[in-house]
Amino acid sequence: MPRPEIVARIQERRRALDISVSDLARRSGVSRATVIRILGGEDHDFSFANLHAILLALGVSFDLTEIPAEEFRDQIATEKAKRLIALTQGNVALESQAVSRSSARTHLEETKARIASSSRKLWAS
Incomplete structure (x- = not known):
């Protein structure tokens, strides 16, 4: 090419x-x-x-096969949300206030949605 x-x-x-x-x-x-x-x-x-x-x-392999943009953005948002939640869950667990799995999953989805809704939030470190 x-x-x-x-x-x-x-x-x-x-x-x-x-x-x-x-x-x-x-x-x-x-x-x-x-x-x-x-x-x-x-x-x-x-x-x-x-x-x-x-x-x-950019989520593109060298043969220029792309992961669909929305799928890649979702993947990045999920990874970032998991990192953010892991930080807060660690602190919460130290205080013996850990949340249930279903609450954690809901929190992950909400955090991911907030991150994915803003390019600035998605791509900032």
């Missing part, structure tokens, strides 16, 4: 996920300046490592 087409696909995916360049850089471990150069078509010799890191951060 020609580089301009790769860059176009990456841009399309970034827009579909509504992830900022800064968040993409942070998630991929590629500098913001490099991400901007690649996405702007200015870096014609970008490395495979940078490309691979950016693709992984």
Whole structure:
């Protein structure tokens, strides 16, 4: 696949996920300046490592097979909600106030929905 087409696909995916360049850089471990150069078509010799890191951060395999955007956003929101709840559950358990499994599941779904409803919440660390 020609580089301009790769860059176009990456841009399309970034827009579909509504992830900022800064968040993409942070998630991929590629500098913001490099991400901007690649996405702007200015870096014609970008490395495979940078490309691979950016693709992984966007949920795209190197063969450019995509996880559907909503499914990927849901996956990220679920992971983030689980991390947040694990932090609070640890504190609650220390205070002997742990919640039931069904309450925890409801809390997970509510937290996931709040995270998924905002690109800023979804992609921020």
